[in-house]
Amino acid sequence: MFTKLTEQLKANPKTIVFTEGTDPRIQDAAAKLTAEGILNVILLGNPDAVKLTAADAKYDISKCEIIDPARYADKDAMVEKMVELRKGKMTEEQVRDALSKGNYFGTMLVKMGKADCLLGGATYSTADTIRPALQLVKTKKGAHLVSSCFILDRDFGEEGLKRIAMGDCAVNIDYTDTVDKATGEVKIAASAKLAEVAVETAKTAKLFGIDPKVAVLSFSTKGSGKGGTVALSHDATIKAQEMDPELAVDGELQFDAAVAPEVAQVKCKGSKVAGQANTFIFPCIEAGNIGYKIAQRLGGYAAYGPILQGLNAPINDLSRGCNADEVYKMSLITACQS
Numbered sequence: 001m002f003t004k005l006t007e008q009l010k011a012n013p014k015t016i017v018f019t020e021g022t023d024p025r026i027q028d029a030a031a032k033l034t035a036e037g038i039l040n041v042i043l044l045g046n047p048d049a050v051k052l053t054a055a056d057a058k059y060d061i062s063k064c065e066i067i068d069p070a071r072y073a074d075k076d077a078m079v080e081k082m083v084e085l086r087k088g089k090m091t092e093e094q095v096r097d098a099l100s101k102g103n104y105f106g107t108m109l110v111k112m113g114k115a116d117c118l119l120g121g122a123t124y125s126t127a128d129t130i131r132p133a134l135q136l137v138k139t140k141k142g143a144h145l146v147s148s149c150f151i152l153d154r155d156f157g158e159e160g161l162k163r164i165a166m167g168d169c170a171v172n173i174d175y176t177d178t179v180d181k182a183t184g185e186v187k188i189a190a191s192a193k194l195a196e197v198a199v200e201t202a203k204t205a206k207l208f209g210i211d212p213k214v215a216v217l218s219f220s221t222k223g224s225g226k227g228g229t230v231a232l233s234h235d236a237t238i239k240a241q242e243m244d245p246e247l248a249v250d251g252e253l254q255f256d257a258a259v260a261p262e263v264a265q266v267k268c269k270g271s272k273v274a275g276q277a278n279t280f281i282f283p284c285i286e287a288g289n290i291g292y293k294i295a296q297r298l299g300g301y302a303a304y305g306p307i308l309q310g311l312n313a314p315i316n317d318l319s320r321g322c323n324a325d326e327v328y329k330m331s332l333i334t335a336c337q338s
Contacts (some may be wrong), residue, residue: 005332014335019102019120021045027059028324034063046103069105107132116338117314129317143310149201150292150305165279169202169288170306193265200283200309215258215277216251221267229283314338
């Protein structure tokens with residue numbers, strides 16, 4: 001998987017900004033990325049501190065650009081732009097304070113075209129990655145939410161299941177209607193939000209060579225169960241079909257009906273997805289997070305993500321428990337989204 005991504009990036013180099021430039025895991029990955037000529041790298045932090053950490057660990061970051069948010073030459077222009085973007089929600093003083101932090105400063109580098117993409121979160125929460133992205137880069141046209149997916153990869157087992165996608169496993173706790181407080185009118189249905197996750201996850205899957213066959217999962221197959229999130233998964237399937245008529249998507253499906261042809265023949269004969277699904281959409285974060293971790297730990301999959309979806313630019317979040325190899329691979333994934 002990563003050989004193809006590497007070739008793609010070498011042919012069309014991108015610039016990635018790392019928000020935590022003094023972190024040894026980041027520096028290890030940055031040294032490798034620049035030595036191999038795959039990406040241009042910006043490390044954020046005090047240059048002396050960044051260089052000292054790298055020297056102690058013997059990481060060659062000489063090809064990386066180091067930017068200190070506190071001494072950035074175009075800081076005034078960045079402040080002015082961010083005040084404009086926040087539209088009265090932050091004062092200039094608040095903006096300057098926010099830009100002293102790597103997550104906000106790095107996001108503004110992307111917004112202003114100084115970098116193509118951003119990777120952060122090795123030392124802070126997913127929310128601290130997503131918040132600046134939503135406020136500054138914002139969601140792309142037509143998107144109502146940011147979601148995430150994981151790409152899971154292994155080199156054994158059934159051919160059609162060696163590489164799969166799962167979403168949303170990290171961002172959206174659940175799906176509820178967005179209601180106009182004044183009128184009570186439903187502005188965005190919960191099912192439309194889940195459908196959007198399905199369509200966006202399918203797009204991400206395609207980036208990694210998956211021909212998406214999307215199963216919207218439930219504890220019910222085609223009305224065999226009632227209650228819970230059954231109606232949500234059922235209605236989201238219909239909405240996803242409306243959003244992308246060319247997409248192979250079906251639901252609501254139990255997991256066995258989604259992946260086992262013999263079960264699909266009994267429960268939903270004639271489905272173009274059931275029995276051969278490779279892209280799985282969960283009705284809530286509990287199911288999604290548990291599901292991908294079961295696949296990772298018991299199914300022998302390597303899990304890459306969370307890969308954020310729905311933003312105007314590629315911005316991704318690292319696990320605080322990540323290692324340098326995971327940073328390296330998530331860098332490739334992030335850059336290939338741009």
